[in-house]
Amino acid sequence: MQADKRKPEEITLCLKKICLQAVRKHFAAVGAEAVVGDLPTPLLEDLLPHLTVCQLDELQPALNLKGISTYSGWIRILEDMCGCAADRTPDFLTEEAAKHEVMRTLFTVVFNGFTNTFVNRNITNLNTPSFLRAAAKCIKHFLLFTGMHKPLKSLTAEQRPLLNLLEQCIRSVGVSQSADLSKKKTQTALYVLHRLLDHGVAKELVVHVKCPLMLAWLLHGRGSQYVNCKLKKLMHSKRANCVSRAVSTNADEASCSPGLETLDNQDDEVTPCKRSRLDSACVEAAGSVDPQVICGAFTPCGGPPAEACPWGKIEHLEIRQCGSDSLTVLNSALLTFFCLRSLTLHSTSTFSVSDVLGLAGALKQLSGSSHSSLTDLSVSVLPNIELMDVLLDTNPSLTSLSVEFQTDLWEQRLILRPPLLEKSELALEKLTVKVAHVQTDVTFITSVLRRCPHLTSLHVAGMRLPTGSSQSQLLTTLSESNPCLRSLTLEDLNLSDCLHEILNLLRCCKLEELQFNDCRLLEKWSDKQQSLQQLVSALKTVSTLHTLSMAQNRLAKSVCVLAELFSGSSPSSVNHIDISSNFIQAAELLEFSEALRTHCPPHRLTLDLRKNPGDRDPDTWNTALRRLRPLCVLLVEGWKSTNTMADHISNM
Structure with missing residues (x-):
């Protein structure tokens, strides 16, 4: 052996x-x-x-x-x-x-x-x-593939206890595929949606499909009094012989507006109609798309539920791949969508001006109601920067707005209405503005910032200015008009000539999160080390600051200066630093690790080092990581120099 x-x-x-x-x-x-x-x-x-x-x-x-x-x-x-x-x-x-x-x-x-x-x-x-x-106990979002009939069918049979559990846990429901509502096979998916949205606790709906009829079914009865004409005909035609008394006379006699009609009396606060008990055999044969009827067909005993089903309320709605047809359905539903708190609309192409004006009109009617609860709005992609003013002026009660623009360089500025001499103060607390492929005047955003004294969070990305202009006006406006600012993210902006304004802003605001991502900070600094030391000294005075990002700023050899954040008798309170994508090489990281050990942070630091070239000298890089780990939670990932030459060039 x-x-x-x-x-x-x-x-x-x-x-x-x-x-x-x-x-x-x-x-x-x-x-x-x-x-x-x-x-x-x-x-x-x-x-x-x-x-x-x-x-x-x-x-x-x-x-x-x-x-x-x-x-x-x-x-x-x-x-x-x-x-x-x-x-x-x-x-x-x-x-x-x-x-x-x-x-x-x-x-x-x-x-x-x-x-x-x-x-x-x-x-x-x-x-x-x-x-x-x-x-199921852990997840909060359920993504439903309407075409996956077999797994959905299991929720009505052997896995029915799982459906009961999902009702209690799922807060957000996503619909990823359109479905032909006229087909009886679709009822299984509609039943699962009904259980999650109406019987369950889900208040958020994410729609990934372009089908307006499916969107109309999802919105119907769940916060709005309106129903699409095609949907109503489908609901009635499938159960006309067995549920003739299930819908109120008011609904049957209502007149249709283009594409939409009222289901209940508009003065009624969306009170659900009581349904008559239905013969179980009739229900099974009906093939209805009415959630109340479908629920009876899927009850274990094969009969209707003991009581009328509840109607759920959609408080957060996100529509992806949103087109003109979907907006037609949504705009009419918005008129009485009083429970809606946040609305997010994404288009795969740029919205037309008429689409956005139609949306603004519907939102204006909604905001004019004392019942409206909408405070958060996100729309992308808009064709013109003036449309941000339109959305704000028609919805002055918004506390959060996120907009994205994509405009051609040669497109003329569109004057949609005469400028107002005086504009009212806005309630905005959070603003996100992303601009692509356009040179624009910085005043389009500074004029809004001056109307937002309560603003606490700002994210601006991609804003290009005409040659000779500077982003200093943006920073000065923040210092003068937005004292409540707590979170600031500036991304893909040229701030290389704005050091003085940055230092002044840090003295004026009590920031908690500060992100300068791809802002070319060091590009025009004649003495990079000294200027960066000035920035670090100013950052140390902001006692509220806990998150700092300087990703994609070509820090490279200057990274060691950041360790001085924790030097002296009053070290910085920052506990999360992002220095990813700065072309920091192994020797520079080792030097930074030594400096950080000298100026030891008073708390465990989260340090993002991703997308830096660690593979050029892996032994030295790993030595630096070993020295940092006792002080930091490290976020790192592999770097392949052969596949990242573009990033290298961008940081030269």
């Missing part, structure tokens, strides 16, 4: 691994209580990477009570799922965030019958009711 030539410590590690894998294999027989109660803390921490998803989820509460985090276990699963290299860390900072991402991804794949390498390897542990129940 050949002698084992391995070292004793190697044999010990091998035996330990075999034992940990045995615990995983026989976990059900051993029991969670025995595992947590009998194993010492070091062994429990070593066990985490060997556990299945369900085992990790089951043990987490007991482990947390013992002061053990399951973060490493969830990260190991994420790395396995994504095929991450060993030097890449997924961007999830807490065990709950990592766990949510695992459960969200795997639930969608397993429930819908999709496959990938990770699922195939672990199918015996994942394709089980226990996993789906565990995952």
Whole structure:
């Protein structure tokens, strides 16, 4: 018999691994209580990477009570799922965030019958009711593929308890495929949507489809009194013989406006109609799209529910791939959509001016009602910058606005209305403006900022100014008009000549988050080290600041100056620094690590180092990372110089 030539410590590690894998294999027989109660803390921490998803989820509460985090276990699963290299860390900072991402991804794949390498390897542990129940408790968003009939059908049969659980957990519902409402097969998807939106707690709806009729069905009765004419005909034609008394006389006699009509009396605060009890055989044969009727057809006993179903309320609506037809449905629904709090509209192409004016008109009527609760609006892509003023003037009660513009250089400025001599103060607290492919005057945004004394968050991206102009006016306006500003993100702007205005802004505002991303900060500084030291000194005086991003600013050799944030008797309160994409090489990172060890942060720092060329000198790079880890949570990923020459050139 050949002698084992391995070292004793190697044999010990091998035996330990075999034992940990045995615990995983026989976990059900051993029991969670025995595992947590009998194993010492070091062994429990070593066990985490060997556990299945369900085992990790089951043990987490007991482990947390013992002061053990399951973060490493969830990260190991994420790395396995994504095929991450060993030097890449997924961007999830807490065990709950990592766990949510695992459960969200795997639930969608397993429930819908999709496959990938990770699922195939672990199918015996994942394709089980226990996993789906565990995952359902964690996820908040349910993405429904209306064409996936088999998994949806299971929710009405063997997995009905899972549907009951989803009702209690799902806060947001996404619809990713259009469906032919006239087909009886579609009823399964409509039933699941009805259960989540009407019986469940979901208040947010994300629509990924262009079908106006499907959108009309989703909005009907869930906050608006209006219903599409085609939808009403479909609802009535399928159940005319058996539910003739189910709809009020007012609805039958109402006149249609183009494409839409009222279902109930407009003076009624969207009170749902009581439905008559229906003969179960008639319901099954009807093929109706009425949620109340469909629910009766899918009840376990085959008859109608004991009471009329509730109507859900959509408070947050997002429509992706939004076109003119979808806007026609939405605009009419908006007139009485009093429960709506936030509205997000994305178009795959630029909206037409007439589309935006139609939307603004509907929003103006809604905002004129004392019942309106809409405060957040996001629209992209707009064809003209003047339309931002239109949306604000027609909705002065908005507290959050996000707009994106895409205009050709040669397009003429469009004057939509005579300018007002005096404009009222706005309630805006959060503003996001993204501009693409256009040179514009900075006054289009500074005029808005002067009307927003309560603004706490601003994000401006991509704004190009005519040659010879400067962004200094933007920064000066912030200093003078927006004292409540707490979060500022400036992205893809040229701030290379604005150091004085930046320093003044830092003296005037109590910022908590500051991001200068791709702002060419050092480009025109004659003495980069000294100017950066001035910026660092000013940042240290902002006692409220906790997040700082200087990504894509060509810091390179100047990065060491940032360590001085934590020097002296009053170190900075910053706990998250993003210096990704700055062409920081290994020797420079090593120097930064030494400087940071000299000026040790008073708290554990999250440091984003992604997209920096660590592969050019991997030994030195890894040495720097080892020295930083006791002080920082590091966000790093692999860099392949052969595939990133464009980034290298952009940072030269």
